[in-house]
Amino acid sequence: MSTAPVVEPAVNPVEPFLRTDRMPHIWCPGCGIGTTVNCFARALVESKLNLDKVAIVSGIGCTGRVAGYLNLDSFHTTHGRAIPFATGLKLANPELTVVVYSGDGDLIAIGGNHFIHAARRNADLKVICVNNFIYGMTGGQVAPTTPVGAVATTSPYGCFERPFNLPYLAESSGAVYVARWTVFHVRHITRSMVEAFNKKGFCFIEIITPCPTLYLRRNRLGDSLDAMRFYKQKSVIKNGANTKDVDIGFQSEIVVGKFVDIERPTLLESMDQQLRQTLKDRYAGPGGH
Amino acid sequence: MKANPAAVLTGPHFLDGDQACCEGALAAGANFAAGYPITPSTEVVERFAARIPTVGGLFIQMEDELASSIAILGAAWAGAKVFTVTSGPGFSLMMEHIGLAAMTETPCVFVDVQRGGPSTGLPTLPGQADMMQARWGSHGDYQIIALCPNSPQECFDLMIDAFNLSERYRVPVLFMMDECVGHMTEKVLIPPADQLEIFPRRYTSLPPAEYRPFKPGPDQIPEMVKAGDGYRFHITGLTHDERGYPAMNWRAQDKLVRRLVEKIRNNVDHIVRYEERDVDDAEIVVVAYGITSRVALRALQMARAEGIRAGLHRPIVVWPFPEKRLRALAEKVKAFVVVEMNYGQMVYEVERYAAGKARTVLVEHGGGTVHDPDDVLQAIREVAR
Amino acid sequence: MPEPPTSSPRTRKFRGLVHIDWDRCKGCGFCVEFCPPKVLALSEAYNTHGYHPPYLTNEQGCTGCDLCGLYCPDFAIFGVRVPLETAEAEVPAREG
Numbered sequence: 033m034s035t036a037p038v039v040e041p042a043v044n045p046v047e048p049f050l051r052t053d054r055m056p057h058i059w060c061p062g063c064g065i066g067t068t069v070n071c072f073a074r075a076l077v078e079s080k081l082n083l084d085k086v087a088i089v090s091g092i093g094c095t096g097r098v099a100g101y102l103n104l105d106s107f108h109t110t111h112g113r114a115i116p117f118a119t120g121l122k123l124a125n126p127e128l129t130v131v132v133y134s135g136d137g138d139l140i141a142i143g144g145n146h147f148i149h150a151a152r153r154n155a156d157l158k159v160i161c162v163n164n165f166i167y168g169m170t171g172g173q174v175a176p177t178t179p180v181g182a183v184a185t186t187s188p189y190g191c192f193e194r195p196f197n198l199p200y201l202a203e204s205s206g207a208v209y210v211a212r213w214t215v216f217h218v219r220h221i222t223r224s225m226v227e228a229f230n231k232k233g234f235c236f237i238e239i240i241t242p243c244p245t246l247y248l249r250r251n252r253l254g255d256s257l258d259a260m261r262f263y264k265q266k267s268v269i270k271n272g273a274n275t276k277d278v279d280i281g282f283q284s285e286i287v288v289g290k291f292v293d294i295e296r297p298t299l300l301e302s303m304d305q306q307l308r309q310t311l312k313d314r315y316a317g318p319g320g321h
Numbered sequence: 322m323k324a325n326p327a328a329v330l331t332g333p334h335f336l337d338g339d340q341a342c343c344e345g346a347l348a349a350g351a352n353f354a355a356g357y358p359i360t361p362s363t364e365v366v367e368r369f370a371a372r373i374p375t376v377g378g379l380f381i382q383m384e385d386e387l388a389s390s391i392a393i394l395g396a397a398w399a400g401a402k403v404f405t406v407t408s409g410p411g412f413s414l415m416m417e418h419i420g421l422a423a424m425t426e427t428p429c430v431f432v433d434v435q436r437g438g439p440s441t442g443l444p445t446l447p448g449q450a451d452m453m454q455a456r457w458g459s460h461g462d463y464q465i466i467a468l469c470p471n472s473p474q475e476c477f478d479l480m481i482d483a484f485n486l487s488e489r490y491r492v493p494v495l496f497m498m499d500e501c502v503g504h505m506t507e508k509v510l511i512p513p514a515d516q517l518e519i520f521p522r523r524y525t526s527l528p529p530a531e532y533r534p535f536k537p538g539p540d541q542i543p544e545m546v547k548a549g550d551g552y553r554f555h556i557t558g559l560t561h562d563e564r565g566y567p568a569m570n571w572r573a574q575d576k577l578v579r580r581l582v583e584k585i586r587n588n589v590d591h592i593v594r595y596e597e598r599d600v601d602d603a604e605i606v607v608v609a610y611g612i613t614s615r616v617a618l619r620a621l622q623m624a625r626a627e628g629i630r631a632g633l634h635r636p637i638v639v640w641p642f643p644e645k646r647l648r649a650l651a652e653k654v655k656a657f658v659v660v661e662m663n664y665g666q667m668v669y670e671v672e673r674y675a676a677g678k679a680r681t682v683l684v685e686h687g688g689g690t691v692h693d694p695d696d697v698l699q700a701i702r703e704v705a706r
Numbered sequence: 707m708p709e710p711p712t713s714s715p716r717t718r719k720f721r722g723l724v725h726i727d728w729d730r731c732k733g734c735g736f737c738v739e740f741c742p743p744k745v746l747a748l749s750e751a752y753n754t755h756g757y758h759p760p761y762l763t764n765e766q767g768c769t770g771c772d773l774c775g776l777y778c779p780d781f782a783i784f785g786v787r788v789p790l791e792t793a794e795a796e797v798p799a800r801e802g
Contacts, residue, residue, distance in 0.1 A: 042723075042725050042784075042786050044725070044727075044775060044781055044784040045772070045775065045784060046775070046781050046784075047781070050781065051555070051566075053564075053566075054566060055730070055781070056730055056780065057780075059779060059780075060732075061732035061733060061734050061757070061780075062732070062734040062735075062736075062779070063779055064779060065779065066778070066779025066780055066781065067736070067776070067777055067778070067779045069779075069781075070775065070776050070777070070778065070779075070781070071776070074776070083553075084549060084550070084551040084553075085549050087548045087549070089395070099555070099557075100555055100557060100566065100567060103553050104553055105548040105549065105552065105553055105554060106553075106554075106555045106556070107395070107398065107555075107556045107557075108555070108556065108557035108558065108559065108567075109391065109394075109421065109558065110391065110417055110418065110421055110558055112387075113387060113388070113391045113418070116355075116383060116384075116387070116388035116389075116391050116392045116395070117391045117392065117394060117395035118395060119381070119383075119388075119392050119395065120353070120355060120381075120391070120392035120393060120394065120395030120396035120397075120399070120401075120403075121395035121396065121398060121399045121548060122395075122399075123353070123379060123381065123392075123396060123399075124353050124395070124396035124397075124399035124400060124401040125399035125400060125547075125548060125549055127549060128399065128548055128549050145384055145385065145388075146384065146387075146388055149383075149384040149388070218773070218776045218777060219776075222776075255734075256734050256735075256736070257734065257735045257736065257739055260736060260739065260740075261739070303379065303381075307374045311374055311375065314374075314375045315374055315375065316327070316374065316375055316376055316377035316378075317377055318377075318378065318379045319352045319353070319377040319378035319379065319401070
């Protein structure tokens with residue numbers, strides 16, 4: 033293979049979004065998180081957002097590291113608390129587009145309470161939940177999304193708890209946009225992210241991703257490529273499906289698609305409207321910065 | 322800079338400590354609070370929720386104290402001036418984010434209206450048993466500043482100081498009230514806005530390419546930024562370098578955490594504040610803070626009437642504790658009588674700084690009500706013997 | 707007669723090129739798997755981390771769709787479409 037220099041200055045489309053002084057990242061070979069970051073970068077380009085006004089908030093975990101790698105105002109907060117941090121950030125400066133980018137354990141287990149309340153309030157947050165069915169960073173413990181029967185370090189004989197159906201949880205809590213894709217569905221993920229960036233309110237995108245080192249290996253499911261082939265083969269696109277019916281079992285069919293896309297006032301809009309109505313011209317506003 | 326007149330309720334008022342605390346926050350320029358109801362602190366945020374929409378800013382009741390304590394940090398990084406309010410059980414829940422605020426050097430104020438503890442304890446009755454928790458409650462090494470008002474007037478005045486300290490030192494400041502001070506109603510004089518000095522947030526004027534989020538200035542404190550201004554900065558609770566990036570090694574740990582501790586330690590003389598009465602000729606000094614200091618005054622009155630040369634040292638900034646002053650007093654007094662509404666917390670600080678040169682005696686009380694001045698007098702008599 | 711598709715070698719004005727960051731690659735195989743014209747394969751050679759990065763097996767076959775770039779979790783590959791006139795002088799670059 034020749035090593036002739038490139039004529040045009042070609043740059044990876046994701047490169048301007050990366051903190052290149054922090055590359056390479058810590059994710060394992062075949063980890064799907066990096067793939068979701070590609071989608072995210074392309075979605076940011078497509079939605080033409082002013083990047084100075086995009087803030088990204090992560091929690092703790094493998095996906096939580098995303099904030100540190102992206103060249104945006106980024107916040108790596110405490111475990112489970114990305115959403116309330118993001119709520120405060122957005123309320124204090126509504127001009128920001130605030131993205132919460134974190135994992136299933138962080139957002140739904142320890143962060144579960146904050147998740148449902150932010151959805152209930154319709155806080156204007158774009159929540160990207162990378163779901164690998166496991167607690168990756170800490171070595172592979174069971175998560176509230178781990179399918180029944182799957183092995184994890186803290187359920188070594190197989191998980192026996194019914195997992196959350198995340199789209200159902202999001203919808204019933206009040207999310208205005210709910211979608212699920214696997215990381216095989218790169219173009220759909222990108223499109224969903226663009227839709228979420230352009231939409232007001234609590235937007236939730238679940239992305240099923242392989243964790244080859246822990247979930248796949250401990251459950252003898254091969255490597256990431258096997259998982260990607262599995263996603264391709266076993267996922268079924270059902271846009272508008274009833275979220276009640278999209279449970280995921282161990283190696284079962286995965287229903288993906290855009291399930292919810294509705295309109296209702298955001299937290300700040302409701303607050304503003306109520307106060308304006310009640311206080312009339314005594315209302316001094318929410319004090320944006 | 323001066324306070325914003327729209328936020329300052331200038332004039333004489335009849336307020337309880339909780340309400341005065343809220344007015345102090347408003348006068349200091351607080352424009353974002355998140356909280357969760359907990360007796361005996363709830364009135365602070367109830368008043369804020371009613372006042373802030375007409376001043377400019379907002380209040381949100383979050384789903385729990387965990388959320389409240391981090392929502393304020395998010396708002397701070399968007400440029401807001403923030404505080405939250407709680408009592409014992411909520412204080413425990415907020416510890417992680419007091420640590421996050423210390424680690425990320427986020428200016429913020431946490432108010433703890435102390436009540437009887439431990440656990441659910443005595444929700445409607447006073448205590449002073451969170452004092453050590455204020456200093457050491459979160460895991461790891463860090464320093465905070467804590468103030469202790471003893472009247473509704475001080476709840477107003479010292480809140481402004483609390484915000485100023487948090488902005489100057491980029492540190493969470495803990496406002497340690499107690500249920501008695503919080504629920505007692507007294508005259509509170511709120512001055513005109515132009516008599517209130519507000520320490521502005523120290524935003525950098527460096528361009529993004531040159532700015533380093535955690536590069537300290539000569540006073541060991543870095544300049545701040547906020548989201549949305551193009552700095553593309555990173556904030557993490559992980560041990561980090563000057564760029565704010567995680568740096569997981571002992572050198573970075575030492576460099577960062579040492580500075581977090583030293584920025585307070587090295588500025589102790591500018592931070593410490595106390596009030597004294599009758600200590601010039603005293604052979605016994607009573608050390609008391611918060612509501613207990615007012616009970617102690619009664620006991621001192623009685624002691625002096627009996628001819629005992631006793632005085633009062635009242636720490637107003639309780640953390641960092643007034644070490645230098647205590648050491649100096651220990652050289653000339655016979656004993657310290659520490660009166661606190663707990664089974665012994667700040668007494669250990671006093672004893673340590675007394676360094677054996679003066680005797681240290683504790684007048685303890687489990688809380689639920691204030692000390693009986695006679696018990697304090699009795700202790701004074703015993704050491705005077 | 708209908709227009710031939712633009713990707714047909716006789717009529718297209720673009721060709722595809724991939725750029726590979728040799729040492730970023732961790733050999734996961736996504737790019738090889740999901741390349742629509744199937745013109746990528748993992749090489750026999752190792753990079754400094756011990757992985758087999760990909761290479762273009764058929765330079766004429768690459769359409770520059772950048773699906774490889776979209777899938778790559780390590781940001782180690784991306785595809786571009788280059789106008790044929792400038793493309794003639796180039797070969798897929800191996801960087802690093």
